[in-house]
Amino acid sequence: MAGISLHNVGKSYGSVEVIPDLSMEIISGEFLVFLGPSGCGKSTLLRMIAGLEELSNGEILIDGTRVDALPPGQRGVAMVFQHYALYPHMTVRDNMAFGLRNIGMSAGEIDRKIADAARILEMDHLLARKPSQLSGGQRQRVAIGRAIVKEPKAFLFDEPLSNLDAALRSRTRIELARLHQQVKATMIFVTHDQVEAMTMASRIAIMNQGRIEQVGTPLEVYRRPRTRFVAGFIGTPAMNILTVRLLGEDKGGAVVALPGGQRVETRVPISGLASSATLELGVRAEHVTTGGGIDGRAEVVERLGDRTFVYARLPDGALVVYEDAGDSTVSVGDPVALGFNPAQVHLFDSAGIGHHAA
Amino acid sequence: MSAPSQARPVRVARRDADAVGRRTAWNALFIAPYMLAFLVLLVVPLGLGMWLSFQDYDMLAGYGGPVGWENYERLLGDRIFLGSVRNTIWFVIISVPAFVGLGLFLALLLNDDSRKSSFFRSIFFGSSVLSVTIVTLVWRLVYMPDRGLLQNIAGMFGLTAPNFMTTEALALPGIAIVTVWWIIGLPMMLFLAALQQIPKEVYEAAALDNASRWRVLVSITLPAIRRTIVLVAVIEVILQFQLFGQANLITNGGPNNASRPIVMFIYEAGFRDWMLGYAAAASQILFVLMLGAAMLQMWIGRQKDGG
Ligand SMILES: Nc1ncnc2c1ncn2[C@@H]1O[C@H](COP(=O)(O)OP(=O)(O)O)[C@@H](O)[C@H]1O
Numbered sequence: 001m002a003g004i005s006l007h008n009v010g011k012s013y014g015s016v017e018v019i020p021d022l023s024m025e026i027i028s029g030e031f032l033v034f035l036g037p038s039g040c041g042k043s044t045l046l047r048m049i050a051g052l053e054e055l056s057n058g059e060i061l062i063d064g065t066r067v068d069a070l071p072p073g074q075r076g077v078a079m080v081f082q083h084y085a086l087y088p089h090m091t092v093r094d095n096m097a098f099g100l101r102n103i104g105m106s107a108g109e110i111d112r113k114i115a116d117a118a119r120i121l122e123m124d125h126l127l128a129r130k131p132s133q134l135s136g137g138q139r140q141r142v143a144i145g146r147a148i149v150k151e152p153k154a155f156l157f158d159e160p161l162s163n164l165d166a167a168l169r170s171r172t173r174i175e176l177a178r179l180h181q182q183v184k185a186t187m188i189f190v191t192h193d194q195v196e197a198m199t200m201a202s203r204i205a206i207m208n209q210g211r212i213e214q215v216g217t218p219l220e221v222y223r224r225p226r227t228r229f230v231a232g233f234i235g236t237p238a239m240n241i242l243t244v245r246l247l248g249e250d251k252g253g254a255v256v257a258l259p260g261g262q263r264v265e266t267r268v269p270i271s272g273l274a275s276s277a278t279l280e281l282g283v284r285a286e287h288v289t290t291g292g293g294i295d296g297r298a299e300v301v302e303r304l305g306d307r308t309f310v311y312a313r314l315p316d317g318a319l320v321v322y323e324d325a326g327d328s329t330v331s332v333g334d335p336v337a338l339g340f341n342p343a344q345v346h347l348f349d350s351a352g353i354g355h356h357a358a
Numbered sequence: 359m360s361a362p363s364q365a366r367p368v369r370v371a372r373r374d375a376d377a378v379g380r381r382t383a384w385n386a387l388f389i390a391p392y393m394l395a396f397l398v399l400l401v402v403p404l405g406l407g408m409w410l411s412f413q414d415y416d417m418l419a420g421y422g423g424p425v426g427w428e429n430y431e432r433l434l435g436d437r438i439f440l441g442s443v444r445n446t447i448w449f450v451i452i453s454v455p456a457f458v459g460l461g462l463f464l465a466l467l468l469n470d471d472s473r474k475s476s477f478f479r480s481i482f483f484g485s486s487v488l489s490v491t492i493v494t495l496v497w498r499l500v501y502m503p504d505r506g507l508l509q510n511i512a513g514m515f516g517l518t519a520p521n522f523m524t525t526e527a528l529a530l531p532g533i534a535i536v537t538v539w540w541i542i543g544l545p546m547m548l549f550l551a552a553l554q555q556i557p558k559e560v561y562e563a564a565a566l567d568n569a570s571r572w573r574v575l576v577s578i579t580l581p582a583i584r585r586t587i588v589l590v591a592v593i594e595v596i597l598q599f600q601l602f603g604q605a606n607l608i609t610n611g612g613p614n615n616a617s618r619p620i621v622m623f624i625y626e627a628g629f630r631d632w633m634l635g636y637a638a639a640a641s642q643i644l645f646v647l648m649l650g651a652a653m654l655q656m657w658i659g660r661q662k663d664g665g
């Protein structure tokens with residue numbers, strides 16, 4: 001178990017600045033997920049922690065010890081790669097033993113560790129096989145096993161589930177969460193998939209263009225997105241974002257108007273909003289109610305069984321998605337009347353910063 | 359209404375069957391140019407050579423009819439021929455490991471995308487395009503006793519350079535050095551191509567696993583390119599058994615036949631002494647030697663595959 005500190009970490013490839021200046025504390029024993037769109041610098045950051053990429057700026061500490069000048073093997077971290085990176089000419093057993101032999105561990109101890117890991121991952125029957133004789137899911141297990149036997153201070157995962165099919169992915173998610181409870185090590189997990197982040201993370205760090213937009217528990221980032229980017233990135237379907245105009249204040253909350261003139265009440269304190277040149281309103285599908293004063297017409301109806309998502313076109317051209325019951329009778333072309341739950345409406349100022357109900 | 363639509367699939371199926379038949383016939387035509395060249399330039403000469411090796415065919419004395427194994431029996435008693443077999447095998451034994459070892463070493467050294475590496479890759483490969491005449495001319499200037507580059511360099515340190523062209527024991531190693539210098543580019547390129555197939559992530563995993571450079575080479579790189587090592591060895595065995603030009607131009611087989619290879623013996627028997635049957639028999643022996651060596655290499659390669 002070890003905390004990891006990133007102090008003003010920066011990375012440039014030539015003149016291309018991938019990570020400008022990033023600082024954060026990863027708490028000992030937590031499951032931290034770096035979440036962000038592809039190309040935002042997640043892998044680069046993870047690889048800098050692992051020692052596979054040099055820092056252009058800043059420092060990295062593991063357990064209070066500076067590691068950014070140490071070679072990868074001496075940082076006490078283990079990494080699970082996206083394409084597994086198993087040694088193709090070695091058996092599963094040798095794949096797991098390789099790192100232990102290299103540090104001169106005795107054969108007896110190596111055997112014991114491999115047996116333990118194989119038991120945890122239920123893969124005793126695979127030990128004599130070569131990677132080419134394994135399925136994608138089994139290779140994934142071996143890659144995780146290879147990390148476990150090293151008993152690292154921290155596990156680093158770089159999109160390890162992205163090559164698995166949907167069923168296997170959700171099963172592996174559960175297993176990783178269970179593994180985290182079992183080994184109680186710090187785990188850093190990189191993904192572009194918000195479902196993976198939401199389901200496994202103790203905390204999520206949402207990244208955008210090499211910067212951290214917000215760090216928080218899954219519910220924090222879902223309920224109180226710090227920026228418009230986070231609001232748009234977290235949640236399926238994506239949060240509705242509408243351009244609005246500030247009208248005034250009522251009952252301690254800002255009142256805004258949609259482009260079509262419809263009045264929307266919120267519980268967002270007005271302080272700090274008036275100076276913003278533009279304003280955007282954000283509301284999730286489950287917080288859009290039917291029977292309000294905003295008229296629209298159903299354009300697309302998505303029936304998921306337990307609930308229905310209806311995409312309604314407002315007269316001003318904006319598209320609003322709302323959640324309806326599973327047995328909703330709405331069909332395409334029907335007129336709908338919508339309202340927004342004032343306590344769940346967010347406002348984003350011209351700097352993209354979110355303002356939420358107090 | 360239903361009758362025509364039912365008849366259609368049957369007609370389609372029949373037409374397909376016809377098309378398949380026609381396609382095969384046409385395909386044969388497409389490979390015909392190659393087949394023709396293959397037959398006329400390879401299979402026929404090969405068969406002709408075999409036939410010739412059992413004939414008494416002397417261009418000066420005329421055709422003397424079939425003689426059975428007589429040519430082969432004479433060869434086994436011919437000290438110059440046996441010497442050339444020994445020379446050739448010795449040349450293969452010293453040059454092939456050098457090609458494999460040095461080719462791999464250069465490839466490992468130059469396997470990155472720095473400008474320096476790409477410059478040296480071009481340099482090492484560049485000499486392969488030179489003709490044997492130019493290469494041997496250059497190296498004769500290096501090896502020349504008294505005034506050669508080698509002697510000049512050695513002279514600066516007050517030493518005497520070994521004389522590769524006139525010392526019996528050094529003639530073949532000297533030719534091997536020239537040959538390696540000349541065409542080390544091909545093995546190097548083959549190894550580079552193989553090295554580039556190894557995923558970078560595997561090396562990164564090894565770095566996280568505390569593997570030393572030596573461990574990485576032995577446990578990851580070499581197993582990954584094992585097939586290419588066998589391939590290079592087989593190619594070089596086949597090429598180096600056919601040593602001719604360098605030996606002909608640098609030492610002319612001397613001193614005292616110490617660097618006379620089989621191909622040179624065949625050339626002299628056939629085109630200087632005009633004993634075509636005799637030369638053909640020597641060619642068959644060379645063919646069997648090459649075939650045997652290549653098969654042995656591939657067999658060794660397969661043995662390791664199991665482990
Ligand atoms: N070796 C490199 N040279 C130049 N640019 C790179 C290199 N590696 C990554 N990048 C760039 O850095 C950015 C972040 O890459 P990466 O960390 O792999 O993103 P992510 O893992 O979030 O998808 C990308 O725009 C990518 O093109």
Ligand SMILES: [Mg+2]
Nearest residue numbers: 042043044159
């Ligand atoms: Mg990535």
